[in-house]
Amino acid sequence: MNYCSKYRLSRVQRQWLAASLFGLLAAPFLLMTSGNVSANQTLQDHQRLYALVSEFIKQETGQTAHIKPLNSQQRISKCLVPIEVDFPFNNHKTVQIQCARSSSSKTPKWKFHLQVAISQTLQTWRTNKALKTGHLITAADVTLASYKGHSFGQLLTDNTSPIGRFTKHPVKKQGWLRASDLSKNVQVWQTKDLIKAGTLLSGDMLIPATVNQRQASANVITDLAQIVGKVSRYNLAAGRAITQQDVSGRQQVWLAQHNLPTGRTIVANDVYLDWRLDYQLRQPGFSDISKIVGQVSKSYIAKGRIITAHLLRTPYLVHKGSVVRLTITTTNLTISTDAKALSNGNKGDRVKVEVLGSGKSREGVVIAKGVLKLLE
Structure with a gap:
C-alpha cells in the first residue's frame, strides 16, 4: 500500500482542499486589483490634464499646441473641484494648472507648470535643389515658404537670409534650412x-x-x-x-508745396511728390495723392514737410455754429427742425445743438452732412 492509497481523500475533502488552495492563490491578485482600483480613484489622470490644457490653449489663442508630458511616474492626487488653467507669465510658453481641493489630506492643494509650444505658421527658407558641402547659396537655390508647426528649432526665418552663406554639409532638395546647415x-x-x-x-x-x-x-x-x-x-x-x-531704402512721398494753415482743405496744388529715405520717415507717408486731396489739416504744416496721416483729418459733416437739420423719426413719420450746432462732428459723433425759435438744448447723432438724429 502506498502513501496515496493509505491517505486517500474523499470526494468532498478533495473539493474543500481545491477551494482552499484557490482562495490562497487568488487573495494576492484580488488585493493587487483592489489596490489599483483604489489608486486610480484617488489619482489624477495625466491625459485628462493634457486635454484641459489643449482646450484652454485653443480657446485663448485659436491654435493647437505640443505639451511637454509629465513624468509618467509622477502621482498627482485627484482634484475634487474644477481645475484652473491659465498663462502665469507674459508669454504662451508656460501653462499653470492648479487645484484648490484634492483627494489627498497630505496635499489638499496642488499647482504645477507645463511647458507648451503653440503651433505657428512662419516664413522659413527651403532649398529648391540639393546643395553640396561648401556650396555658395544664391537666390535661385532657396525660397521662402510657410512652415506650420511648433518645433522650429534653428530653422532660418525671413529675418535671416541664407543667401551669400556657404553650406556646412549636404542639404537635400526641399529641405528646411537650419543655422546648423551653414558654415562659418x-x-x-x-x-x-x-x-x-x-x-x-x-x-x-x-x-x-x-x-x-x-x-x-x-x-x-x-x-x-x-x-x-x-x-x-x-x-x-x-x-x-x-x-x-x-x-x-527710399520711396516717393507727398510733401507740402507751401505752408498750410490749420483747417485747410487740401487740394492737388498744395503738395508735390519727391524721394525720401526710409530712415527719414518716422511715420509712413502717402504714395497716393487721392488719400490726401479733400482731407483737412489738423495743425499748421510747414513747407517741405512730409504729409502723414496724423497731420490730417476727414472734413466735418457738422460745423460749430452752422445751422443743421435735427430729425425725429417715429414709426410712420419723420419730423425735422432747424438747430444751431454747438460743436463740430463727423458721422456717428454726438453733438449738442440749440433748437432755433425755442432756444432749447438738445443732443443728436450726426447721420449725414448737416443732418442729426435726435437722441431721446
Whole structure:
C-alpha cells in the first residue's frame, strides 16, 4: 500500500482542499486589483490634464499646441473641484494648472507648470535643389515658404537670409534650412572705391569677398539684392563691407508745396511728390495723392514737410455754429427742425445743438452732412 492509497481523500475533502488552495492563490491578485482600483480613484489622470490644457490653449489663442508630458511616474492626487488653467507669465510658453481641493489630506492643494509650444505658421527658407558641402547659396537655390508647426528649432526665418552663406554639409532638395546647415564662412560685398553719402548703389560699385563670420559685422549684408537700388547713408570708404546701417531704402512721398494753415482743405496744388529715405520717415507717408486731396489739416504744416496721416483729418459733416437739420423719426413719420450746432462732428459723433425759435438744448447723432438724429 502506498502513501496515496493509505491517505486517500474523499470526494468532498478533495473539493474543500481545491477551494482552499484557490482562495490562497487568488487573495494576492484580488488585493493587487483592489489596490489599483483604489489608486486610480484617488489619482489624477495625466491625459485628462493634457486635454484641459489643449482646450484652454485653443480657446485663448485659436491654435493647437505640443505639451511637454509629465513624468509618467509622477502621482498627482485627484482634484475634487474644477481645475484652473491659465498663462502665469507674459508669454504662451508656460501653462499653470492648479487645484484648490484634492483627494489627498497630505496635499489638499496642488499647482504645477507645463511647458507648451503653440503651433505657428512662419516664413522659413527651403532649398529648391540639393546643395553640396561648401556650396555658395544664391537666390535661385532657396525660397521662402510657410512652415506650420511648433518645433522650429534653428530653422532660418525671413529675418535671416541664407543667401551669400556657404553650406556646412549636404542639404537635400526641399529641405528646411537650419543655422546648423551653414558654415562659418560668408560672402560679403565690399566697395570698389569711395562711395559718397546719398549715392544710389549699383552692382558695379561692389566686389564679393569671402570672410569668416567672426571677422564680419553682425549686420553685414550677404545678399547683393539687399544693397542694389538702395542709397548710401554715409561716405563709404573703399574696401568697406556693406552693413545694414550703411544703406537705406527710399520711396516717393507727398510733401507740402507751401505752408498750410490749420483747417485747410487740401487740394492737388498744395503738395508735390519727391524721394525720401526710409530712415527719414518716422511715420509712413502717402504714395497716393487721392488719400490726401479733400482731407483737412489738423495743425499748421510747414513747407517741405512730409504729409502723414496724423497731420490730417476727414472734413466735418457738422460745423460749430452752422445751422443743421435735427430729425425725429417715429414709426410712420419723420419730423425735422432747424438747430444751431454747438460743436463740430463727423458721422456717428454726438453733438449738442440749440433748437432755433425755442432756444432749447438738445443732443443728436450726426447721420449725414448737416443732418442729426435726435437722441431721446
